Structure formats: C-alpha cells, structure tokens
Amino acid sequence: MIATTSKLFVRPMMFLAAIAAALSLAGCGVNTIPTREQQAKAAWSEVLNQYKRRSDLIPNLVETVKGFADQEKSVLTEVTKAREQTTNVQLPADILTNPDAMKKFQDAQATLSGALGRLMAVVERYPDIKSGQNFLALQSELAGTENRIAIARRDYISAVQAYNTEINTFPGRLWKMALYPQAKDMATFDISPEEQKVPKVDFSKP
Numbered sequence: 001m002i003a004t005t006s007k008l009f010v011r012p013m014m015f016l017a018a019i020a021a022a023l024s025l026a027g028c029g030v031n032t033i034p035t036r037e038q039q040a041k042a043a044w045s046e047v048l049n050q051y052k053r054r055s056d057l058i059p060n061l062v063e064t065v066k067g068f069a070d071q072e073k074s075v076l077t078e079v080t081k082a083r084e085q086t087t088n089v090q091l092p093a094d095i096l097t098n099p100d101a102m103k104k105f106q107d108a109q110a111t112l113s114g115a116l117g118r119l120m121a122v123v124e125r126y127p128d129i130k131s132g133q134n135f136l137a138l139q140s141e142l143a144g145t146e147n148r149i150a151i152a153r154r155d156y157i158s159a160v161q162a163y164n165t166e167i168n169t170f171p172g173r174l175w176k177m178a179l180y181p182q183a184k185d186m187a188t189f190d191i192s193p194e195e196q197k198v199p200k201v202d203f204s205k206p
Contacts, residue, residue, distance in 0.1 A: 029175060043160075044156055075118055120139075
C-alpha cells in the first residue's frame with residue numbers, strides 16, 4: 001500500500017519537474033523576440049542613414065556636372081526629381097510591417113539609383129568633368145555610400161529574416177502567443193539585380 005501511494009506521489013512530481021525543466025529551457029528564449037525586433041529596427045535605421053547620406057551628396061554632384069555640361073539638362077533634371085521623390089516619400093510609423101509602404105520607399109530609391117546610373121554614363125562623355133577634383137571627391141563618396149547602402153540593406157534583410165523566423169517557429173511562436181501578440185512579420189527588400197548595381201566611373205580610361 002505504501003509502495004502504491006509512493007508511486008502515485010512520485011509520478012505527478014516527475015511530471016511537474018519535467019514541465020518546470022521545459023519552462024526553464026524555454027525561458028532562455030523569452031527575450032528573443034524583442035531582441036530580434038530591436039536588431040531589425042537598428043538595421044533599418046542604418047539603411048535610412050545611408051540613403052540620406054546619398055541624398056545629401058546629390059545636390060553638389062548635380063552642381064558640379066552642371067558647371068561643365070549644362071546641355072545635359074534632361075539627365076540633371078531627372079536626378080533632381082528622383083531625389084525629390086525619395087525625400088518626399090512619407091514613411092508611416094508601421095513601415096516595417098507594411099509591405100506596400102516598404103515597396104513605395106524601395107521603388108523611389110530604385111528610381112534614384114537608375115537616374116544616378118544614367119548621370120554617370122553622361123559624365124563619360126566629358127573628360128573635363130571626370131578629371132575635376134570636386135567631381136572625383138564626390139564620385140568617391142558616392143561609390144563608398146552605395147557600398148554602405150548595400151551592406152546596410154543586407155544586414156537589414158538578415159535581421160528581418162531572423163525576426164520573422166523567430167515569431168513563426170517553435171518556441172518563438174508560443175512566446176508570441178503568450179507575451180507578444182502584437183508582433184507581426186516585418187517587410188523586407190526585394191532587390192532587383194539592376195538596383196544592386198553601384199554607379200561607377202572608370203577614371204583609369206583616357
């Protein structure tokens with residue numbers, strides 16, 4: 001009788017211990033969702049920072065080219081308008097979870113990238129521009145910024161992938177249901193091969 005009673009007591013205790021152990025192991029992931037979310041938001045801030053850096057370079061770049069090739073007004077106007085579009089895009093507070101808003105932002109930046117590429121192609125026809133110290137400095141800054149944009153976007157895509165995976169797989173999915181019901185999938189970039197090209201000019205050519 002004592003043995004039977006002991007077994008009845010031990011089994012629930014073992015069950016409770018197993019639950020406690022499982023919760024203890026899962027507990028280490030209780031902060032994973034907010035951590036991943038903050039990492040993605042930080043990566044997004046860097047994306048915006050680098051795009052702004054590029055935008056800030058464009059007025060001086062356009063003025064430098066205009067001084068040598070004022071007849072290329074259509075290309076210069078295209079770049080200026082494309083820059084205005086990127087700066088005028090209103091970013092809603094929920095852009096990270098709003099695919100439509102993210103696409104609008106991305107399309108505006110892609111248009112500017114294309115316009116810059118055409119501007120650089122025009123510069124090839126003007127040796128005086130290519131050899132000018134102001135343009136060389138601006139071109140170097142632009143190329144460096146384009147590279148930083150590519151890195152920032154790559155880091156953002158990686159951070160969003162980690163976050164989205166966390167809230168949609170076990171055990172993160174359980175934590176989302178229990179503690180973070182407001183968590184939503186974040187929107188990411190859909191970068192076309194054309195958009196990934198960095199505007200560049202080969203100054204080694206005569």
